[in-house]
Amino acid sequence: MPCGREHIRANLERVRERIARAAERSGRAPGSVRLIAITKSVGVEEAQVLRDLGVTDMGENRVPDAFPKIAALPDVRWHMVGTVQRRKARDVAARFHAVDSVDRLELAEALDRRCAEMGKKLAVLLQVNVSGESVKHGFTPTEVESALARMAEYPYLQVQGLMTMAPLVIEPEAARPVFAGLRELARRAGLAELSMGMTNDFEVAVEEGATQVRIGSALFG
Numbered sequence: 001m002p003c004g005r006e007h008i009r010a011n012l013e014r015v016r017e018r019i020a021r022a023a024e025r026s027g028r029a030p031g032s033v034r035l036i037a038i039t040k041s042v043g044v045e046e047a048q049v050l051r052d053l054g055v056t057d058m059g060e061n062r063v064p065d066a067f068p069k070i071a072a073l074p075d076v077r078w079h080m081v082g083t084v085q086r087r088k089a090r091d092v093a094a095r096f097h098a099v100d101s102v103d104r105l106e107l108a109e110a111l112d113r114r115c116a117e118m119g120k121k122l123a124v125l126l127q128v129n130v131s132g133e134s135v136k137h138g139f140t141p142t143e144v145e146s147a148l149a150r151m152a153e154y155p156y157l158q159v160q161g162l163m164t165m166a167p168l169v170i171e172p173e174a175a176r177p178v179f180a181g182l183r184e185l186a187r188r189a190g191l192a193e194l195s196m197g198m199t200n201d202f203e204v205a206v207e208e209g210a211t212q213v214r215i216g217s218a219l220f221g
Contacts, residue, residue: 003042003220008049011219019213022206033206036079036100036195038216040065044072046220051076059100059214063088070095081214083137086110090117098123100163100195100212103137108151115156122156125163125195130181136165144185161193161211162186172201179208 020030036057039047047058047069058073060066061082070078080092080099089110092099102108102124115122126147129138139147144162151159164182166175179196186194186209195212197205202213 003046003049005049008046008219009053011221012050012053012055015215015218018203019206022203026207026209028206033210034212036081036212036214037219038081038198038214039069041216042220044069047073047076050219057212061101063091063095067095084111090114093120093122094118096122098125098160100125100214101127101137102151102157103127103139105147105150108154108157112154112156120156121158123158123160124151125161125193126151126159127163128182128185130164130178130185131167133167138164141181141185144189148189159191161191161195162189163195165198166196166201166205168200172204175201176204176208179205179210183209 019033019035023030023033034057035055036059037050037055038059040061051073057077057079059079059081077097080096081101083101083103084092084099084107086106093111093114099111099122111122127138128144129136129140148159151157162182162185164178166178169175182196183194193212194210197210197213199215199218202215205213
């Protein structure tokens with residue numbers, strides 16, 4: 001069932017306020033944190049409501065499901081946040097503004113090749129498996145330096161930062177070491193963007209330096 005406009009508005013206001021308070025606790029301005037609304041569970045109508053309420057960045061994790069929303073909302077900055085198969089690299093490069101989930105060099109090479117064909121630069125984040133969970137994708141922390149060196153060879157990819165997913169835990173505080181670990185990796189690499197934190201733990205992520213948070217169910221639940 002579609003979420004009503006006022007329900008989404010109220011949820012968005014609460015999320016923005018929570019982001020602002022977390023940013024202030026870490027000594028940063030609320031505007032230093034970008035909200036990426038994850039719209040994978042809703043349709044075009046709900047995404048349109050968010051756009052009308054001033055949300056400029058949205059994320060999807062399945063390529064075909066994203067197409068109708070991207071077509072309907074071309075003024076939104078669309079982020080691919082899910083695992084990308086190499087055979088989908090052309091579609092992703094053509095339609096998305098950013099890929100926040102580059103988890104292997106083979107994908108980076110494929111995206112760069114497709115972008116070269118289109119003459120398009122693509123913003124990307126390197127996905128890092130900080131927690132070491134076998135079910136999660138991404139580079140290990142020890143692979144980040146060499147992966148970034150290799151990706152510097154891809155002229156059509158603009159590496160802006162790092163992304164991680166913390167373990168799903170009951171207490172958000174338990175995710176803090178993962179977020180702190182990603183922040184340290186980005187500091188060493190001289191990268192500005194840190195995409196970390198979702199509905200269950202985004203306040204802790206902001207306190208640890210997140211510049212982007214990926215929020216879905218808190219907006220539509």
